[in-house]
Structures are given as structure tokens and as C-alpha cells.
Amino acid sequence: MDNKEATRTCSQCNKEVAEANFALHETHCRRFLCVCPDCDEAVPREQLDKHREEQHTQVRCSKCNQKMERRHLMDHESDECVERPQTCQFCELVLPWKELDEHCLVCGSRTELCRDCNRYVKLRDQPEHGLTCSASNNGSSPPQTTSTPSNKTKVTVTCKGCTALIAAEDIEKHELECVPAIRWDYYKEAKPEEEESKNGDDFYGQVITRLSSTYKASTLSGNGPWGDGGDPDKISTCPHCHLALPSLTLRWHQVKCQVYIVLK
Ligand SMILES: [Zn+2]
Ligand SMILES: [Zn+2]
Ligand SMILES: [Zn+2]
Ligand SMILES: [Zn+2]
Ligand SMILES: [Zn+2]
Ligand SMILES: [Zn+2]
Ligand SMILES: [Zn+2]
Structure with a gap:
């Protein structure tokens, strides 16, 4: 026959059912399944009350007190709640999501000494600094701006003329006088x-x-x-x-x- 592959949608459970089996399926569905009025899912008729209780009862998030259906609570707690615990990427402190932006603004502005170029680099700029650090690309990067004054150690060189230790920045001037x-x-x-x-x-x-x-x-x-x-x-x-x-x-x-x- 040419309609062997034909299917129909069961109005009870919204599933595609082979035409040949449809009558049997529909009878079964009517007897055993029903559509949940809250979520349009087919659920066993005798479990509808349990389903609605477990999935659709209004509950409050224990952290932010927001009301929602129970079925959304787990996603809310892990991905949406403004009180959900988050870890600061700079200091690894755990704090509520709603405070994270403000905290990271301050926390990421702290500076740490780059051992390669001896400059103080903001924590939030460190990933980029790692790519542009002057020590690794021979000083061709733009100067880093830091919020704290750079107190790099003074570099001295020995004057070939008088063997005195001269600050590197003064050696050219010194050699003229030496x-x-x-x-x-x-x-x-x-x-x-x-x-x-x-x-x-x-x-x-x-x-x-x-x-x-x-x-x-x-x-x-x-x-x-x-x-x-x-x-x-x-x-x-x-x-x-x-x-x-x-x-x-x-x-x-x-x-x-x-x-x-x-x-x-
Ligand atoms: Zn059905
Ligand atoms: Zn439902
Ligand atoms: Zn919440
Ligand atoms: Zn932090
Ligand atoms: Zn550096
Ligand atoms: Zn000298
Ligand atoms: Zn002298």
C-alpha cells in the first residue's frame, strides 16, 4: 500500500504516530496519558497531580527570594540568580554575582610586578601584557600604563673610563665629562x-x-x-x-x- 509510511499527530500526546497504529495509540493515550495544562507535555494521567506539584508549583529562590516554577529553580540557582556564588578571576574570592562587577573593577586594577620587564601591570591587563611585554618583543610595545608609580630598581653600568658605577640613564652624559x-x-x-x-x-x-x-x-x-x-x-x-x-x-x-x- 502507498500509505504505509503515513503518520498522524496524536492530539493527546502531540507525538507522531504511524497511521496503522493510530487508533490503538489514541485509545491507549486517552486512557493512560493526558496533556499537562501548564507545559503541554503528555504525562501519565495518574501522575498529572504529582507532575504539576513537582514541576509547576511556585517556589521562592532561597537566595534572592524570587518566585518561579519549581522546574526552573535549578537553572536559576546555577545560571541566573543574582546571589549565586561566583569566583573572582583575580583573587579567587567567592562572592555573590551582583557584587562581582564592582569587585572586579577594583580587584583587577591592582598591579603586580612583571618579572620579565620589571614593570607593574594591572591584573586585568596581564593576559594582554603577556603578549606585548617589552621583555619578550624587544621593547617595541607601547608603554604600559599603571595606576601605581613604577619603582623599578636603578640600573647601573661601569664607566670604561673611570670604572665608577654610573646610573644607566646618566652614562652618556658622564662619558662626555669623563x-x-x-x-x-x-x-x-x-x-x-x-x-x-x-x-x-x-x-x-x-x-x-x-x-x-x-x-x-x-x-x-x-x-x-x-x-x-x-x-x-x-x-x-x-x-x-x-x-x-x-x-x-x-x-x-x-x-x-x-x-x-x-x-x-
Ligand atoms: Zn498519544
Ligand atoms: Zn506540566
Ligand atoms: Zn535566586
Ligand atoms: Zn578579586
Ligand atoms: Zn612585562
Ligand atoms: Zn667615568
Ligand atoms: Zn670625581
Whole structure:
């Protein structure tokens, strides 16, 4: 027959039923099933009261007190309730959903030191910062804006001319002022005690001899830059250029500084 595959919709349960079985099905449906007036679902006739009680009774959410059918309560509690517990992505504190936005606005504005570029980065900017961190792309990223002042550690470099530790930002200026013609090696060879007797045959030697004599004359008390007293590891400041140097280094440095002044 050509209508073997034909189906009809049961008005009782809204299901598609094979035409051949329809009469039997409908009888069965009428006897055993009915359509719930609240949700249009076919439910066993003897379970309708139980179904309506379990699914459609109005209940209140215990957290936000909102009224709803019982069948919606679980979805409400997990996905919709404004009081549902949520975890802050920045501090992992659990707090009600309705307070999360305000909390995260503050919490995500806290900064943390990026160990790669030594800058303070807002917690909420960290995923993006990880992609643009200047330490990983050679400084071509735009400068990061942070709400707290950046107190990065001062970077110092050693001046090749005078071996003093100079702030990296000042080294270019310093090297212009530093005497490039006089090498540190020269002073290591020219010991102060030898200079007195040395028959100065070059200009710098003469200057040093003269200067060291001047120092000895003016610091007879013995606690001056050329005196024997004092801790050699002590950090002192050069009176001429105000560089902070260990006392031992400072002795040599001051000679050069004097030379520089004389040459001016
Ligand atoms: Zn049916
Ligand atoms: Zn129902
Ligand atoms: Zn709720
Ligand atoms: Zn937080
Ligand atoms: Zn970084
Ligand atoms: Zn220098
Ligand atoms: Zn100096």
C-alpha cells in the first residue's frame, strides 16, 4: 500500500504516530496519558497531580527570594540568580554575582610586578601584557600604563673610563665629562709612593705628582683621601664630581678628577 509510511499527530500526546497504529495509540493515550495544562507535555494521567506539584508549583529562590516554577529553580540557582556564588578571576574570592562587577573593577586594577620587564601591570591587563611585554618583543610595545608609580630598581653600568658605577640613564652624559684620554690602567701602574721620586717625563705624570703632593701637604692629619685610616670598603663621595665610590677606588678617581679640572 502507498500509505504505509503515513503518520498522524496524536492530539493527546502531540507525538507522531504511524497511521496503522493510530487508533490503538489514541485509545491507549486517552486512557493512560493526558496533556499537562501548564507545559503541554503528555504525562501519565495518574501522575498529572504529582507532575504539576513537582514541576509547576511556585517556589521562592532561597537566595534572592524570587518566585518561579519549581522546574526552573535549578537553572536559576546555577545560571541566573543574582546571589549565586561566583569566583573572582583575580583573587579567587567567592562572592555573590551582583557584587562581582564592582569587585572586579577594583580587584583587577591592582598591579603586580612583571618579572620579565620589571614593570607593574594591572591584573586585568596581564593576559594582554603577556603578549606585548617589552621583555619578550624587544621593547617595541607601547608603554604600559599603571595606576601605581613604577619603582623599578636603578640600573647601573661601569664607566670604561673611570670604572665608577654610573646610573644607566646618566652614562652618556658622564662619558662626555669623563676623561677619555686617561686610562684606568695608567693609574694602576703609577703608585702614589712612586710619584714623589718619579722624574715626570710626561704631562699627566707631572700633574699627578703635583696633585698628590698637594694632597699630602693639605692632609697632614692623615685622615684625608691619601691617609692610611678609614675602611677601604667604605663608600665615599668624590668632592669634585660627586660619584659614590669605595674609598680605595675613590683615591684613584680623585686624581683623575683633579687632572680633569687642571686640563680644563
Ligand atoms: Zn498519544
Ligand atoms: Zn506540566
Ligand atoms: Zn535566586
Ligand atoms: Zn578579586
Ligand atoms: Zn612585562
Ligand atoms: Zn667615568
Ligand atoms: Zn670625581
